[in-house]
Amino acid sequence: MxxxxxxxxxxxxxxxxxxxxxxxxxxxxxxxxxxxxxxxxxxxxxxxxxxxxxxxxxxxxxxxxxxxxxxxxxxxxxxxxxxxxxxxxxxxxxxxxxxxxxxxxxxxxxxxxxxxxxxxxxxxxxxxRPVVEDTSAECRAELGDRRCRVALGTRRRFARVLGVEGQEVTLDTAEPVAGAYAGGTLRWFGGANAGLTQAVDGSAGMRVMLRAPPAFAVVAGALVELVEGCDKSFATCHARFGNAANFRGEPHLPGIDLLTRYPGG
The missing domain is CATH 2.30.110 (Pnp Oxidase; Chain A)
Structure with missing residues (x-):
């Protein structure tokens, strides 16, 4: 043939x-x-x-x-x-x-x-993709990547889910500092959502607000991994992470608003 x-x-x-x-x-x-x-x-x-x-x-x-x-x-x-x-x-x-x-x-x-x-x-x-990056007041690196260099080993934590209501997930463990998981991720282990990773918009105490509801139904007791996030500001980079030397932004560079200023304005 x-x-x-x-x-x-x-x-x-x-x-x-x-x-x-x-x-x-x-x-x-x-x-x-x-x-x-x-x-x-x-x-x-x-x-x-x-x-x-x-x-x-x-x-x-x-x-x-x-x-x-x-x-x-x-x-x-x-x-x-x-x-x-x-x-x-x-x-x-x-x-x-x-x-x-x-x-x-x-x-x-x-x-x-x-x-x-x-x-x-x-x-x-x-x-x-762009050959060079645009300047920005915020950091252009992602927390923990090769440019940021913040070690994420101690900033990953496991927790159990107590309940889910829409995009809000209640955990059995409180966040280490206020807003620690905002801008971070939540990864599901076990259950119908196993393997899926979701973006976290905000966190407060034992609650985290996801960017979107879980794709599948969640059973109480499900195991999740939470990774801290960063708001990409120079103040957070310096005060919370002690990583100002690796900040990938230009927070002190004058912006376009400088052109609109006038005496006495």
């Missing part, structure tokens, strides 16, 4: 939490590079746009929400956001990869009555 007659499209999808699945348009499961690619005939790619210049490579993948690995709830909850996707052609008779067709990360996801559409952006899309 010729290689042309044995071609099947395959996807390898690797989520940020380490979960990897394989899908194929063939009518039976295939094993490629040690990973079972489940038959998903409803999965179809759009035309792949690749460029020899600096334009970003793009592609859409459409499919029905019938796979046990990908369902509407997980898509809307964000489990697949930023997942790395590799598309290739394989010989369904031998399992040998014939050609790589593209790769990227899942961007915008739309869910409709007929299934879902996921937009993939290639690596060349990174070239669209």
């Amino acid at each position: 010729s290689a042309v007659n044995c071609v099947a499209l395959c996807w390898r999808i690797e989520r940020r939490d380490g979960v990897a699945i394989g899908l194929t348009t063939h009518d039976r499961d295939l094993e490629v590079d040690g990973l079972i690619h489940r038959a998903a005939p409803g999965m179809t790619p759009s035309a792949i746009e690749r460029s020899g210049g600096l334009d970003a490579d793009t592609m859409d993948v459409r499919g029905g929400l019938s796979s046990a690995a990908i369902d509407e709830a997980d898509l809307l909850a964000g489990r697949w956001d930023g997942a790395r996707v590799t598309l290739f052609a394989a010989d369904w008779d031998t399992g040998v990869v014939i050609a790589g067709l593209g790769e990227g990360r899942i961007g915008a996801v739309e869910v409709g009555e007929a299934g879902f559409t996921a937009e993939l952006a290639g690596a060349s899309g990174d070239l669209a």
